[in-house]
Amino acid sequence: MKALLVNPYIYDVSAYDYWLKPVGLLYIATALEKSGVEVKLLDFLDRHLPGNNVHDGPYGTGKFSSIVVKSLMNEYGIPRYLKRYGAPEEILNTLNFSPDVVLITSMMTYWYGGVFETIKMIKKNFNVPVILGGNYPTLLPEHAKLSGADVIVEGDGIPKIYDILEAVTGTKVEHTVGENWFEEITPDNSLYPKIESAVIHTTFGCPYRCTYCVAWKKGFKVRPVNSVLKEIQELKKRGVKDIAFYDDALLVKRERFKKILKGLPNDIRYHLPNGIHAALLDEEIAKLLKEKNFHTIRLGYETGDAALQKKTGGKVDNTSFQRAVELLKSVGFDSKDVGAYMIVGLQDQSFESALEDVKFLARMGVKPVINEYTLIPGSLDWQVALNQGLVDENVDPFMLNNSLISYWWKGSMGIKKIDILKNVVRRFVTGKISLDELLKFKV
Numbered sequence: 001m002k003a004l005l006v007n008p009y010i011y012d013v014s015a016y017d018y019w020l021k022p023v024g025l026l027y028i029a030t031a032l033e034k035s036g037v038e039v040k041l042l043d044f045l046d047r048h049l050p051g052n053n054v055h056d057g058p059y060g061t062g063k064f065s066s067i068v069v070k071s072l073m074n075e076y077g078i079p080r081y082l083k084r085y086g087a088p089e090e091i092l093n094t095l096n097f098s099p100d101v102v103l104i105t106s107m108m109t110y111w112y113g114g115v116f117e118t119i120k121m122i123k124k125n126f127n128v129p130v131i132l133g134g135n136y137p138t139l140l141p142e143h144a145k146l147s148g149a150d151v152i153v154e155g156d157g158i159p160k161i162y163d164i165l166e167a168v169t170g171t172k173v174e175h176t177v178g179e180n181w182f183e184e185i186t187p188d189n190s191l192y193p194k195i196e197s198a199v200i201h202t203t204f205g206c207p208y209r210c211t212y213c214v215a216w217k218k219g220f221k222v223r224p225v226n227s228v229l230k231e232i233q234e235l236k237k238r239g240v241k242d243i244a245f246y247d248d249a250l251l252v253k254r255e256r257f258k259k260i261l262k263g264l265p266n267d268i269r270y271h272l273p274n275g276i277h278a279a280l281l282d283e284e285i286a287k288l289l290k291e292k293n294f295h296t297i298r299l300g301y302e303t304g305d306a307a308l309q310k311k312t313g314g315k316v317d318n319t320s321f322q323r324a325v326e327l328l329k330s331v332g333f334d335s336k337d338v339g340a341y342m343i344v345g346l347q348d349q350s351f352e353s354a355l356e357d358v359k360f361l362a363r364m365g366v367k368p369v370i371n372e373y374t375l376i377p378g379s380l381d382w383q384v385a386l387n388q389g390l391v392d393e394n395v396d397p398f399m400l401n402n403s404l405i406s407y408w409w410k411g412s413m414g415i416k417k418i419d420i421l422k423n424v425v426r427r428f429v430t431g432k433i434s435l436d437e438l439l440k441f442k443v
Ligand code: B12
Pocket: 012, 014, 015, 016, 018, 019, 020, 021, 022, 023, 024, 025, 027, 028, 103, 104, 105, 106, 107, 108, 109, 110, 131, 132, 133, 134, 135, 136, 138, 139, 153, 155, 156, 157, 158, 161, 199, 201, 204, 205, 212, 213, 214, 215, 218, 246, 247, 248, 273, 274, 371, 372, 373, 374, 375, 376, 377, 402
């Protein structure tokens, strides 16, 4: 059997390749290959594909090519352009593969437009069943039925994939991987003919339960240390220069992570872009991060408002955050490497407290990194917003996009205030205003 695995286009007002890789799909590839299925990857977001690299950024990041789909002014009154990010469709003509089945992944629920378009294109080129999995059908299964896919898969796709393939193709597929897939297999990065940066997960899911997040819905799985180190050695052999750890809860198994750190080759650059838990950072880890060539470190700060910290899940408090920053500075990291994520637009978050957070981070010598809030279907916040009538169950998921929601959602401080915060942060991190000027900034 031949399976084409597709990472679809992104539909958004902005997108950047921050070590973006369809990790779930690469795991599925391995699970199928073990059963003798011939697999080919079509990653529309691979910047090594012809026509998809606009600009290389630092450490293996960069800009995708994009085309404007439409202006959002007439329909939504929002002064932004919706764009399609990824390689031009002509890439399909170069595939040289006739699949019996196509498997498509999905990441953000609000990127569903890219999923729909990709499925349409696939259907035009191949008359075979299309299976859709990933975050979008998991969080919005009813909506995903409109995608044009023949089968919608919710949740963990790996243990179910063999039965699904048998059902849609009529061919028997040996069940080689089950519930323990995360301990047993590694993602098949060799499907990329050229790969310079890669993504690693040493854990899967999260044991915390923050109200604005859904990562905890995946449970929590841990990979053996040896399997992680072996994967990194293989990536190194293939010429990978940058590796991003994208765990949701990397430091929860702290002693285990230390073993991983000690075994890392020194001649690769490592990155922690997915906000680590400040409260769990200790001195030994901070030293190892410096010793082992870590460059991008992001701490999850989210908000400095103690009441909000507690209400949203209590993963961090100001004292432990400050301690973590001091540890990182004491081993030689500075604001070039260390940033802290702040969520802006949470319900009950005031503009004044968010501005204080920006100043607090800057004063500590940490780069403030603003994440505009997105209300995620299926999160605890989502339920509260539904109960309070702040959102309609049938809202177009696209309108929940983190760059668009603040234009209309009554639950947040609103787009004008968010823009003021974004602007002042931009001016500070690009050196247009000094720390002193930032600290004096008032509205
Ligand atoms: C890495 C990551 C990113 C990275 C890069 C993504 C990448 N592709 O590498 C980056 C930095 C870009 C990112 C950004 C953001 N992210 Co993010 N991110 C993730 C994260 C942590 C990991 C995804 C992942 O690789 N998981 C590991 C793999 C193994 O799991 P998986 O892909 O889900 O695959 C499994 C199943 O889904 C299924 N499956 C997957 N594909 C397929 C296909 C088929 C055919 C089948 C059968 C099954 C199947 O089987 C797999 C095994 O179980 C998830 C959280 C999470 N734990 O999933 C959030 C997550 C996807 N992100 C989220 C959010 C909110 C964001 C931001 C908006 C945050 C913000 N406010 O700025 C931004 C988006 C900015 C933008 N507009 O671009 C939300 C998504 C919410 C939503 N509405 O969909 C998540 C779920 C986290 C959360 N907060 O709850 N993110």
